Amino acid sequence: MQGGTVAVVGGSIAGCALASAAARAGADRVVVLERTRGRLADRGLGLCVHDGRAAELAATGALPEGIAAHRLTRRRWVVRDDSAAGPSGRLFWEQPFPFHSYHWGLLWRGLREATPASVLYRQGVVVSGVADAGERAEVRLADGTTEPFDLVVGADGYRSVVREAVCPESRPSYAGYVCWRGNFDARRLDALGDGDWPADAVTTVCFTGGSCVVYRIPGPDGPRVNWVLYALPPQAGRLPFDDPTSFPPGRVTEELTAHLGALLEREFPPYWAKVIGLTEPADTFVQPIYDLETARTTAGRLLLAGDAATVVRPHNTSGAAKALQDATAFEEAWRRSGTWAELLHAYQAARGAAGREMVALARRLGRGQVEQTPAWATMDHREVQSWWQALLGGASDIGGQALRR
Numbered sequence: 279m280q281g282g283t284v285a286v287v288g289g290s291i292a293g294c295a296l297a298s299a300a301a302r303a304g305a306d307r308v309v310v311l312e313r314t315r316g317r318l319a320d321r322g323l324g325l326c327v328h329d330g331r332a333a334e335l336a337a338t339g340a341l342p343e344g345i346a347a348h349r350l351t352r353r354r355w356v357v358r359d360d361s362a363a364g365p366s367g368r369l370f371w372e373q374p375f376p377f378h379s380y381h382w383g384l385l386w387r388g389l390r391e392a393t394p395a396s397v398l399y400r401q402g403v404v405v406s407g408v409a410d411a412g413e414r415a416e417v418r419l420a421d422g423t424t425e426p427f428d429l430v431v432g433a434d435g436y437r438s439v440v441r442e443a444v445c446p447e448s449r450p451s452y453a454g455y456v457c458w459r460g461n462f463d464a465r466r467l468d469a470l471g472d473g474d475w476p477a478d479a480v481t482t483v484c485f486t487g488g489s490c491v492v493y494r495i496p497g498p499d500g501p502r503v504n505w506v507l508y509a510l511p512p513q514a515g516r517l518p519f520d521d522p523t524s525f526p527p528g529r530v531t532e533e534l535t536a537h538l539g540a541l542l543e544r545e546f547p548p549y550w551a552k553v554i555g556l557t558e559p560a561d562t563f564v565q566p567i568y569d570l571e572t573a574r575t576t577a578g579r580l581l582l583a584g585d586a587a588t589v590v591r592p593h594n595t596s597g598a599a600k601a602l603q604d605a606t607a608f609e610e611a612w613r614r615s616g617t618w619a620e621l622l623h624a625y626q627a628a629r630g631a632a633g634r635e636m637v638a639l640a641r642r643l644g645r646g647q648v649e650q651t652p653a654w655a656t657m658d659h660r661e662v663q664s665w666w667q668a669l670l671g672g673a674s675d676i677g678g679q680a681l682r683r
């Protein structure tokens with residue numbers, strides 16, 4: 279299919295990738311509508327992409343070359359053990375971890391720079407609603423104007439306005455726990471001595487009622503350390519968890535900061551408590567964990583991608599890869615289709631089930647690593663492996679599945 283006009287609502291990871299895909303596939307006009315006015319690249323945090331997914335996405339062009347990435351090969355599981363182990367805790371399991379870590383801002387910048395020049399990227403534009411209007415779709419802007427397009431892509435994340443039109447019955451569901459996240463310049467580690475932490479290793483610190491992953495990421499000014507600690511919040515249910523960024527950097531409440539401090543003191547091996555303690559308050563924030571699945575990813579001339587279509591708990595380490603896979607599936611569906619209806623049908627067929635499978639897997643991972651943690655400290659190697667296999671529930675690994683073609 280050639281030609282046509284496409285609006286992409288949201289200009290983040292999914293938005294840049296879908297806009298590029300539409301332009302490459304042959305759209306006449308592609309417009310990205312992004313509400314943020316400032317630099318999106320400042321949203322610096324870490325994420326990981328499975329090497330298998332990255333290779334597929336590089337081959338399709340969805341993951342541009344040259345974006346800084348840090349190689350990880352293994353994941354080490356540690357638990358506090360005051361009796362025998364040293365300050366780094368007791369290593370009770372090590373498993374392969376074939377991923378590369380990224381800095382969100384650098385990944386976004388790479389995707390944005392790779393967006394074809396023909397794509398019009400408009401910032402400071404808030405979309406207040408969309409409507410399927412038969413042979414076209416309409417975007418309603420917050421300034422009251424309406425713009426028509428042949429297709430509208432919802433890449434507007436967790437609180438998608440496009441999803442409200444495609445799948446109004448889908449609502450994000452709070453997992454019942456939160457994560458504290460932070461990152462800091464890796465040179466600060468020098469103050470602690472070497473510790474027991476090879477650069478290619480992700481460490482998962484395990485405790486009753488939660489876990490924390492720590493790994494290095496690239497950064498604009500050199501390597502950084504990134505961590506995500508999952509646990510129940512204090513006095514669960516009382517905090518205003520109505521938005522995934524309820525407590526942005528620098529605005530974490532005293533209660534949440536004190537709770538983090540108590541967890542580190544009580545549950546963490548001393549070395550890892552000190553590592554987390556190197557984070558500036560301005561670089562720490564708290565995020566409620568949600569997930570969301572949709573019964574459909576298309577309706578009329580509307581289509582959902584990335585977190586707008588599916589929000590997966592972060593334990594699966596798959597959100598960015600999934601957004602880029604959506605872009606690949608979209609481009610392939612476009613190239614194979616002769617009409618808009620065929621394109622939308624092919625995309626739904628390719629991506630509908632994938633999102634739901636990831637949500638289910640990440641729920642199992644969340645149960646095992648936060649909600650119903652096992653007696654990690656007493657598990658032997660075989661027990662840990664069968665616990666992990668039970669969480670995977672038949673999936674070959676975390677990080678998302680290969681694209682089905």
Ligand SMILES: Cc1cc2nc3c(=O)[nH]c(=O)nc-3n(C[C@H](O)[C@H](O)[C@H](O)COP(=O)(O)OP(=O)(O)OC[C@H]3O[C@@H](n4cnc5c(N)ncnc54)[C@H](O)[C@@H]3O)c2cc1C
Pocket residue numbers: 287288289290291292293311312313314324325326327403404405406433434435436437438439457459506565583584585586592595596597598599600601
């Ligand atoms: C704690 C945590 C850890 C994670 N770790 C990983 C990991 O290790 N690996 C991984 O792959 N993924 C990870 N993810 C997930 C990953 O970050 C996302 O899945 C991925 O970035 C895709 O996001 P997106 O582009 O779909 O949505 P978003 O990044 O939410 O972007 C949506 C965009 O739409 C814009 N927008 C929203 N509404 C409107 C509107 N009405 N009008 C105009 N613009 C609008 C927003 O400003 C925003 O720029 C993690 C997520 C969390 C929360």
